[in-house]
Amino acid sequence: xxDLKDKTAVVGIGWSKxxxxxxxxxxxxxxxxxKKAIEDAGLSRDDIxxxxxxxxxxxxxxxxxxxxxxxxxxxxxxxYWGGGPASGxxxxxxxxALATKLAKNIVVFRALNGRSERRLGGTDxxxxxxxxxxxxxxxxWTSFAxxxxxxxxxxxxxxGTTSTQMGAVAVAQRRHASMNKRAILRTPIxxxxxxxxxxxxxxxxxxxLCIEVDGGVALVLTSVERSRDCKHRPVYIMGMAVGGxxxxxxxxxxxxxxxxxxxxxxxxxxxxxxxxxxxxxxxxKDIDVAEFYDEQTIAVIIQLEDFGFCKKGEGxxxxxxxxxxxxxxxxxxxxxxxxxxxxxxxxSHVAEAVSQLRGEAAPRQVKDAEIALTTHLGATLGSALILxx
Amino acid sequence: MAKYPKPLPLPDKDTxxxxxxxxxxxxxxxxxxxxxxxxxxxxxxxxxxxxxDRCEWTRVSGRGEIYSWTVVYxxxxxxxxxxxxxxxxxxxxxxxxxxxxxxxxxxxxxxxxVEGMPVEVVFxxxxxxxxxxxxxxxx
Numbered sequence: 373x374x375d376l377k378d379k380t381a382v383v384g385i386g387w388s389k390x391x392x393x394x395x396x397x398x399x400x401x402x403x404x405x406x407k408k409a410i411e412d413a414g415l416s417r418d419d420i421x422x423x424x425x426x427x428x429x430x431x432x433x434x435x436x437x438x439x440x441x442x443x444x445x446x447x448x449x450x451x452y453w454g455g456g457p458a459s460g461x462x463x464x465x466x467x468x469a470l471a472t473k474l475a476k477n478i479v480v481f482r483a484l485n486g487r488s489e490r491r492l493g494g495t496d497x498x499x500x501x502x503x504x505x506x507x508x509x510x511x512x513w514t515s516f517a518x519x520x521x522x523x524x525x526x527x528x529x530x531x532g533t534t535s536t537q538m539g540a541v542a543v544a545q546r547r548h549a550s551m552n553k554r555a556i557l558r559t560p561i562x563x564x565x566x567x568x569x570x571x572x573x574x575x576x577x578x579x580x581l582c583i584e585v586d587g588g589v590a591l592v593l594t595s596v597e598r599s600r601d602c603k604h605r606p607v608y609i610m611g612m613a614v615g616g617x618x619x620x621x622x623x624x625x626x627x628x629x630x631x632x633x634x635x636x637x638x639x640x641x642x643x644x645x646x647x648x649x650x651x652x653x654x655x656x657k658d659i660d661v662a663e664f665y666d667e668q669t670i671a672v673i674i675q676l677e678d679f680g681f682c683k684k685g686e687g688x689x690x691x692x693x694x695x696x697x698x699x700x701x702x703x704x705x706x707x708x709x710x711x712x713x714x715x716x717x718x719x720s721h722v723a724e725a726v727s728q729l730r731g732e733a734a735p736r737q738v739k740d741a742e743i744a745l746t747t748h749l750g751a752t753l754g755s756a757l758i759l760x761x
Numbered sequence: 762m763a764k765y766p767k768p769l770p771l772p773d774k775d776t777x778x779x780x781x782x783x784x785x786x787x788x789x790x791x792x793x794x795x796x797x798x799x800x801x802x803x804x805x806x807x808x809x810x811x812x813x814d815r816c817e818w819t820r821v822s823g824r825g826e827i828y829s830w831t832v833v834y835x836x837x838x839x840x841x842x843x844x845x846x847x848x849x850x851x852x853x854x855x856x857x858x859x860x861x862x863x864x865x866x867x868x869x870x871x872x873x874x875v876e877g878m879p880v881e882v883v884f885x886x887x888x889x890x891x892x893x894x895x896x897x898x899x900x
Contacts, residue, residue: 494837498768504802506770510893511865512833512841513849521831522851529829529876574832574846574871619808619859626837631802631851631861636829 374651380467381599381606382759384413384479384592385723390556390714393488394586399432402483403440405588409479410441413592414603417441420592422448422478424466426458426717428625430490431483441479448475455492455625456665457614457640459718460748460755464612466593476598482719483588491584492715493517494626505627517581517668519628520751521573524670526636528575530685533673535575537688539566541669541704542579542711544696549708551736556585557712580669585714589723607726610743610760611652616640616753623750633752637685639671640754641678641747649680652743652758656680659758660741661728662702663721665749666709672696675747676704679756703738718748722757729761765888767840775803778818783892786884788823790860791816799860823882824899825854828861832871846871852880852896867897 386408388394388401402425410417420443423434434449448469452458459482466478486492494515501509508514527533543563549555561579569578599606617640619632630636649655656679664675673687681702682690690696696704707713707724714720725744727733733741741761748755772780782789790799793807794815806813830850836842848871854860866874867883880896887893 496837496839498838498840500771501768502771502773506772506776507802508863509768509838510770510887511849511863512767512836512838512844512847513863514836514838514841517837518831518833518849522829525829525831525876571832571834574834576831629851629863631863632859634859 376467376471376612377651378608378610379471379596380593381596381608382591382722382726383594383599383602383604383606384409384415385726386412386590387554387723388483388588390554390585390587390716392556392585394485398483398485399436399440401586401588402432402437402481405483405590406437406441406479406481409590409592412603415477415592418444419477420479421445422466422469422475424450424462424478424480426452426454426462426482427484428453428455428492430486437481448478455717455750456667456748457750457754460746460757461614462719463591463593463609463722463757464614464755467609467612470593470595477592477594479590479592480719481588481590482717485586486715487584487586492625493581493584497626499624499626504622504629508627508629513629514626515573516625516628517573517576519630520668520670521576523636523639523674523751524575524668527670527674530637531688533688535567536563537692538580538669538673539563540691541672541696542566545666545705545709546712548698548706548736549712552707552713555708555713557583557708576668582667582710582715583712585716587714587716589716589720591719591722604730605761607729607759607761609757611648611758613644613648613651614755615644617643620752628751630752637674639674639678639749640752641675641756644754644756645679648756648758654743654758658743659702659745660743661706661725661738662704662745663706663709663725664704665718665721665747665754666705666711667749669711671749672704675749679745679747698736698738706733706736706738718746721746725759729759769888769891775805779803780891782818783884783894786892787820788882788894789818790821792819799857801860801862821854821856825852825880827874827876827878827880828853830874848874850896864894864896867895869898
């Protein structure tokens with residue numbers, strides 16, 4: 373019996389504009405996204421008593437957003453350091469605070485000027501060669517993309533995954549983004565476009581990598597009881613899991629190698645999927661739409677395997693055969709994902725899943741979407757959610 | 762002598778002996794005296810048996826094989842812009858399955874790299890104070 377199953381719901385979603393140059397402060401993006409999510413929930417700012425966020429030292433504190441919103445009180449606040457994993461953990465943590473009645477209505481946000489200010493891909497950065505990075509930076513290993521490229525290479529060597537299959541992820545998601553007014557990249561691409569895009573860190577081409585953006589996204593969460601009074605149909609959180617396997621490593625965004633990780637053809641999902649599905653009481657077949665954390669294309673391929681949508685090693689052919697398209701077996705990243713909508717980390721995936729489950733995602737609506745999976749990846753560890761209407 | 766134009770490692774209490782070994786052209790890896798486990802990057806506790814302060818810096822053969830790699834065509838760090846394309850490798854050292862070290866290759870073109878390629882360490886005295894271990898193909 374899981375104490376948090378079906379106890380909390382997402383009742384509001386909101387975004388500030390996604391762009392390459394917002395022209396405003398991160399606080400502006402955060403406050404605006406939160407305000408929109410609160411309005412979307414049909415709540416007033418006086419109803420909000422908790423603020424939760426995550427960042428990689430590129431954002432603002434929950435207290436600053438509380439001040440902008442003029443919240444009359446704070447009963448809960450949390451600021452996480454972290455990228456992918458934290459984007460799911462914020463939702464899980466907010467749910468825990470709601471279920472224990474520490475707070476009544478919590479806004480969860482991620483906001484950053486990730487293109488016009490600090491770029492998490494590492495462009496122009498000189499990370500400090502200290503701690504584990506002392507063994508990496510002197511060799512020019514200076515980006516998360518370098519670390520994840522070794523996962524892709526391993527998967528290609530072990531299972532024969534091809535660049536064309538990785539490109540199929542980029543092409544499918546760009547097609548989805550073309551139906552998403554929020555997305556920063558909306559022009560459809562072909563596999564030829566993908567293969568001719570410039571190599572960044574072999575095997576990753578430009579179109580294998582997520583697009584850094586300025587923007588903000590926010591959710592409002594509340595208890596299942598209170599969710600019935602909100603404007604839209606609630607989306608319930610049915611499953612949650614956090615963690616990863618053995619041989620973990622510390623990391624900062626520019627200083628990870630995961631060199632001790634036992635098998636680079638796997639990611640965290642293999643280790644947490646069983647608990648996730650057990651808590652939700654479902655199997656992968658029950659998932660109607662999946663928003664996989666897609667910092668690179670290979671992440672989608674590996675997570676399709678590790679979350680049980682195809683056999684281990686078959687993620688490449690699975691994508692190559694078109695199964696991740698809207699209308700396909702497992703519609704994936706229906707908003708375009710981090711690759712095409714924008715690198716807002718995973719709260720944007722939760723927001724899109726909510727939109728789908730509400731039936732409000734036209735023209736990219738997945739027919740009869742009832743249950744969604746969202747994943748939040750940090751390579752060797754991460755988090756995941758199962759949501760339902 | 763011109764200043765070395767790229768970042769140098771910043772050793773700490775857990776790692777300084779590694780770099781001192783490199784200066785002597787020795788590849789030293791901490792090995793737990795209680796259970797024999799090698800541990801890299803160095804940690805203050807053995808992850809297998811949790812002994813503390815029982816690791817000995819042990820000279821390893823320097824031999825291993827390529828476990829995975831990338832070829833960087835677009836540098837993020839300004840000091841590496843002139844080096845592209847350059848290779849980063851994860852070498853699996855022969856002594857233990859999860860004993861792996863990040864490095865680069867010498868005398869090998871990117872197209873020649875294959876998974877499992879046997880390699881051995883060479884030492885590059887990049888400054889008077891600092892030596893970087895690198896790897897070359899064993900022919």
